[in-house]
Amino acid sequence: MNTIDWTVWNLNEVRRRSVKVWQSIPADKLNWKPDENAMTCFEMIRHVLDSEYYYYLALQNRGSLSSYESPYEARDFVSVQAELDFAGVYREAFMTYVEQLPEPDLATVQINRSESGYVRSLGDMLLRIAYHEAVHTGQLLDYLRTANIERVRVWD
Template identity: 45%
Template sequence: MKATEIVLLNFKETRRRSVNLWKGIPSEFLHWKPDLDAMSCIEMVRHVLEAEHLFHTIIKNRGNLGSYVSPWNDLPFTNINDEILFSKPYQLAFYNMIASLKNIDLQNIIIRRSEVNQVKTLGDYLNRMVYHEAVHTGQLLAYLRTLQHQRPLIWD
């Protein structure tokens, strides 16, 4: 298995487990959050989906975000299925980009984000992206635990 195939598998497996969790959030808890400064459950789901698109844009531009306008701007929160469906074309474009990479690209493509004083190889940047989603998956598991609601099994 090539390195790029492993990277793509990691993204797909992380998303599969995230979706499993997201679909286990009862509709009455979608707007619940543990405190005023936290994201609600549905806000966190959107944050993960939107961040993937934002990060993909950063990768395409090799670090320069430019005049990025999020496709999620002004999109009302409805339910988890709508969030997933809306993000699907962006997710597929991102996965196709990863599938088109050569192993050497993971080391040779440099992402320079001068606004945050960050310089990373593409491989490093992709690993940080998938970690971002995993962290939020853990947060949502903690939300459901706090709510004393059954948590979907994501460790299959």
């Protein structure tokens, strides 16, 4: 496997485990949050999906976007599965983009997010996208623990 293959594998593994957690959250707990300043379970799921799409556009732009209209903004929440179905087209476009990247671009292409405090290589950004999702999946596991809800086994 080359670096692109490993990157795709990592993104897919992180998503597979996230989906296991997301789909395990009881429907009546999707609007639960541990405190008034936290995101709800649903808001965190949507944040991950929407952020991936934003990052995909930012990677193509080689930096932050001057404006962004989220395709998720006007959507009502129906279910985790409906959210995943809606996100499918964006996920597929992102993964196709990653799969077709020339391997040298991972080190040579710079993504300028100066307003957020960093400029990183394309490869670094792809790892950060997976890391961002993994962190939020970990937060959701903590939410479930705090709410005394059984947690699905993600370490298979």
